[in-house]
Amino acid sequence: MAGRIVAEDIAAVKERTSIVDVVRDHVTLRNAGTGSMKGLCPFHDEKSxxxxVRESAGTYHCFGCGEGGDVVAFVQKVDGLTFVEAVERLAARLGMELRREEGGPSGESLGRRSRLVEAHRIAQELYADRLVNSPDARAARDFLRARDFTGADAARFGVxxxxxxxxxxxxxxRSRGFSEEEMALAGLVGRGARGSYDRFRGRLMWPIRDTSGDTIGFGARRIFDDDRIEAKYLNTTETTIYKKSQVLYGIDLAKKAISGGRRAVVVEGYTDVMAAHLSGVEAAVATCGTAFGVDHIKLLRRLMRDEPGLDPARIIFTFDGDAAGQKAAMKAFAEDQRWTAQSFVAVAADGMDPCDLRLRKGPEAVKHLVEDALPMFEFAVRTLIGRLDLTTAEGRVQAMKVAAPVINSIKDPSLRPEYERTVAGWIGVGVEQLADAVRRAGTLRPPEEPRRRDAEAAEPTADELAAALPMPNMRDPLVNAEAQLLQVFLQYPNVITGEMLDSIAPESWVAPAHRAVFDAVRSVVVTEGMTLAQWVQAVTTNAPLAAQPLVSALAVASLPVTLDPSSGLPEARYVASLVARVREVSITREIADSLSLIRRLSSDPDADPAQVRAVSMRLQDRQRALADLRERVS
Structure with a gap:
């Protein structure tokens, strides 16, 4: 069995590794005097x-938070690795084979993270091979070809x-020596009543990598109509190496362009990243199944050197021109104060995303989309006042009220008078009127980051919990069904299957607290030998603080049905009916959205008939899905 790494090899790894090169994978550095480099700390949020980093000493130190050490310590801290894992990663970077002493510790000391990363590497190789060589992958290849992506393009992005x-x-x-627990912890394999099964089946796969190029997760697109999981996209569930709020798809390919040009382009999907890069926009990245948030900002700020005293960096968001795109843009604007960078929004005139734009109008159109982006401020104001009737006095007064805080949020105060004149013209009011509204208005503030509690801090009160996460209204029949399903999950984890969890969309939950508990259930893997008490404790630990009392309550509440005497479990029919009831919510919501859109299009004389047909077909598809769901449990 493998033992400790030979001390001479550890010393050789440190000696041969450039700490500047390693740090540059995470932070953009600039000269700061003889032998020193400086950048934004990756361990705490800072403006300056x-x-x-001192190359000659092989060390780093942050004078803001006090973190410091050698290159091994940096890799340990920034990637959450053990000492052994950090040395192994640096040795692999050098192409150096490590020697080990006999009789030392083994097994877990070799590092769980490196095992999970290796499992993802093997999975990516398998997926890449099957895309090229499997007859079943024809639909996936057709999908890529229809978007003008070649085999070489797929290989470049690891699709x-x-x-x-x-x-x-x-x-x-399993043949490579991975245990069932490791495969499950990686999020690649699930466990059901009939044994282990691949989490992703019959889908087009995009590898999600960290800044160092390690694959840590996947994004999977539905290709086949008979796919039992209806969600168009599935992402790897949260694991010890994959946190969706902290990763950006394409960052491994884009980081050099982001750092060199001090510009980042945030698009909405995997194919948009591919289209942008292939069109020459190599600073493009995308979020992975979540909204663009604070941790994404921190990552890009470090790479772009977004700091005072330098020319402003540029962050460009591309959004669809629909209501959802406008909502995403406004959320990004709410976080704008976290940047020194100048923010812009690029929306194609006809609402096409970068992938469609490249396909229909060519690579140059994608470049022009990015280069012609509007300042975020302008997009935000036009979006807000565009919802109002400016032909009425009431509408114009309301427009001034919503525009004033946006103007006050402009980072450079010297620009505000010019923007006041511009916006006054858009609204149709006098400059003095708007200026007065601006003076009386506040600013748009980004939401505060959660404060960390001291170890000795008092437990939150019931009022604090209620304010953070409202408790479910159990008089609502749907909410009651949700609670029963979560009771089943918490009290009888043996009935849970990966397919069951994957079939329930996050937006299906009516009660936010129930969704929080469900997310915690999904994040925990039932391991061999785990007791029920350990299972409930693991779910509790993974649930938000405000939802933890609810987990305890659901874990002990009585179910309103008798158990199957032969198995001691709730009857499968009862569980299936609860799952279906919860799933109905998201399908019903989609039906309502489609009906609303059809009504709006029907009243628009310029509506595209093809769009009306497409929405009608989508409506019929959702109605069939709802009928099928109800029939299966009737």
Missing amino acids: PSFT GFSPRGGEELARLL
């Missing part, structure tokens, strides 16, 4: 750089295809 059989990856990983 206090993170210093692959997950086998439809459902067990091929599990068998491969």
Whole structure:
């Protein structure tokens, strides 16, 4: 069995590794005097750089938060690795083989993270091979070709295809020495009543990598109509190496362009990232199944050197021109004060995303989309006042009220008078009127980050919990059904299957607190030998603080049905009816959205008939899905 790494090899790794090169994978550095480099600290949020690296000493130190050490310590801290894992990663970077002493510790000391990363590497190789060589992948290849992506393009971005059989990856990983627990912890394999199964089956796969290039997760697109999981996209569930709020798809390919040009382009999907890069916009990245948030800002700020005293960096968001796109843009604007960078919004005149734009109008159109982006401020104001009737006095007064805080939020005060004149013209009021409204208005503030509690801090009160996460209204029949399903999950985890969890969309939950508990359930893997008490404790630990009392309550509440005497579990029919009831919510919401859109299009004389047909077909599809769901549990 492998033992401790030979001390001479550890010393050689430190000696041969450039700490500046390693740090540059995470932070953009600039000269700061003889032998020193400086950048924004990756371990705390700061406006001015206090993170210093000295190549000759092989050390780093942050004068803001006090973090410091050698290159191994940096890798440990920034990537959440053990000492052994950090040395192994640096040795692999050098192409150096490590020697180990006999009789030392083994097994877990070799590092769980490196095992999970290796499992993802094997999975990516399998998926990439199947995209090229599997007859089943024809639909996936057709999908890419229809968007003008070649085989070489797919290889460049590591795109692959997950086998439809459902067990091929599990068998491969098992043959490579991975345990069932490791495969489950990686989020690649699930466990059901009939054994292990591949989490991703028959889908087009995009590898999600960190800044160092390690694959840590996947984004998977639905290709086949008979796919039992209806969600168009599935992402890897949260694992110890994959936190969706902290990763950006394409960052491994884009970081050099982001750092060199001090510009980042945030698009909405995997194919948009591919289209942008292939069109020459190599600073493009995308979020992975979540909204662009504070941790994404911190990551890009470090790479762009977004700091005072330098020419402003540029962050450009591309959004769809629909209501959802406008909502996403306004959320991004609410976070704008966290940047020194200048923010812009790029929306194609006809609402096309970068992938469609490249396909229909060519790569140059994608470049022009980015270069012609509007300042975020302008987009925000036009979006807000565009919802109002400016032909009435009431509408114009309301427009001044919503525009004034936006103007007050402009970072450079010297620009505000010019913007006041511009916006006054858009609204149709006098400059003095608007200026007065601006003086009386506040600013748009980004939401505060959660404050960390001291270890000795008092437990939150009931009022604090209620304010943070409203408790479910159990008089609502849907909410009551949600509670029963969560009771089943918490009290009888053996009935849970990966397919069951994957079939329930996050937006299906009516009560926010129930969604929080469900997210916690999904994040915990039932391991062999785990007791029920350990399971409930693990779910409690993974739930938000405000939802933890609810987990305890659901774990002990009585179910309103008798158990199957032969198995001691709730009857499968009862569980299936609860799952269906919860799933109905998201399908019903989609039906309502489609009906609303059809009504708006029907009243628009310029509406595109093709769009009306497409929405009608979508409505019929959702109605069939709802009828099928109800029939299965009737």
